[in-house]
Amino acid sequence: MAITYQNLRIQSIVSFQHVHFFEFNRKAGCHGVATVKGIAYADTELTEIESALADSEIKIVEMDEEGDTVSSHLFCGVVTKALVTETNRVYTVEIQAKTGSVHLDRKRISRSFQDVTYSYVDVVQETVQNANGAIICSAGNEIKIKEPIFHYEETVWEFVQRMASHVSAPIIPACVEAKPQVYFGYPVKGNEIHFEDDFYTVKLDRRYYEQNQDFSNKSQYLYYVFDSLNLHDFGDYTFINKHKLQVCEIHGRLEDGILKFKYTMGFPRLITNKKYNNPKLSGVSLIGTVVKTYNEMVELHLDIDEQPGTTHPFKWTPVTGNLMYLMPEIGTRASLYFQSADETSALAMDSPRTNGKLSNEQVNLGDFEAANKTPVPNAAEKRIQNKVLRTGGAEPMDGGYEINIPEEIVLDEFGTPPMSDADNKQLHTNGQEMNLTPSQISFKSPGKEIYVDDSYGVIFFSNKKVTLQAQNTIRMKARKISIDASTNIVVVKQ
Secondary structure, eight states, rough: EEGGGGEEEEEEOOOOOEEEEEEEEEEEESSSSSEEEEEEOSSSSSSHHHHHHTTTTTEEEEOTTTTTTEEEEEEEEEEEEEEEEEEEEEEEEEEEEEEEGGGGGGGEEEEEOTTTOHHHHHHHHHHHHTOOOEEEEEEOOOOOOSSSSEEEOOHHHHHHHHHHHHHTEEEEEOOOSSOOOOOOOSSSSSOOOOOOSOOOOEEEEEEEHOOOOOOGGGGGGEEEEEEEOOOBBBBBBBTTTTTTEEEEEEEEEEEEEEEEEEEEEEGGGGGGGOOOGGGGGTTTTEEEEEEEEETTTTEEETTSSOOOOOOEEEEBTTOOOOOOOOOOOSEEEEEEEEEESGGGEEEOOOOOTTTTTTTTOOOTHHHHHHOOOOOOOOOTOOOOOOOOEEEEEOOOOOSSOOOOOOTTOOOOTTOOOOOOOTTOEEEEEEEEEEETTTTTEEEETTTTTEETTTTTTTEEEEESSSOOOSSSSSEEEEEEEEOOOSSSSOOOOO
16 A cells, blocks of 8 residues: 555654655665655744754654554664744755664764674674664674774774674665664565566676676676555565575665665665775874783784773784894783784784883773683782883992083983983883993993993992903003002912
């Protein structure tokens, strides 16, 4: 039975007397869109109508003569644009609306999924639910992600669409409620369609030329357009030449007082995308905190992740190459660099300078012990030594000798020079130090220090014995040689 303008009702925050224009389009991979024009009751002011409609819910339904709802899924969504005109106190309202899935396409966010035991369904369900949406999955449940996935500067809608391309599934907005609801994969339930007219239009999808190099299986790229007066939905299907064709697109338009539909029927491959990656990832470095290192592998809690969770090992690839490099300490900061848009191209590359600050000020490492069931050293029990290149003046040495720090250099709260002068550099790792300044070179380890200083010459300091040993001659030459000892000096000739 045909749907006429008399059966259409607009359910919205503004009351309508009747509808004289309605058109909508729903297609896999796109937000459903609709345009509605009607006459509103003149019991409110013009400006009040426009402000009330902004981003409000709207539903267009079919009702019978008794006022009962016959079909609730003609269109349902949110108002994205409204135009109200007044002529002799008659308000004509034109509304443009989109399905509730548009709520998932408004804010770009970033996070990572490093638990490779997740399936694609686990990933998209967690993502959509965190955005207060609902998702119905019929694909990807048995397919594991195998490698970490990074949701980077994408809306939830963009990310879920990209995940659908990884499992050759379509994403289809639901049209029952105004809240965000999507299908991940084609709906499994549907009814067989028997079109009233055998006449249809056959078209060839452009992907036949883009994806089919040998130009075979042409029938798989054909789709068929049927006209109908009856309402059908995604999941419904028909048969042509014993081939099962499914609804790929629905278009409806109110013409001459009757709502007329066009259905594009085709094979499922016509509504899926070839696998693609996020181009924004190419060349990006994501900063994180090191929570585990082993076998030249590094595990990171990334700053884009609010809560601690399972981490994944990434290959440590220092910018200096593998000839001479330092593995980062647990709790220090490191970068995850993406060589291309492919998420598998990620490498842990370098450790950003933190000027010696303890890592526990940036992330609570104890949370990872519970999340990963792996003990993590606590900075309260053991000072974490950052491998960090500092700039600043030299530090005072322990034990009787002192190298003056330039007055213009002020120590920070950690007792170390700030990174203010690029000519003064320090390399720290595991309590070892190498200091390079224009007037001094020094090497330090606990209890042992060597200075080569422009003012003081060469100084050796140790809290243990110092041994000079050579197979031939040890020669000391100076204008004055002084040897002091608190107890005795022994010189033995053998």
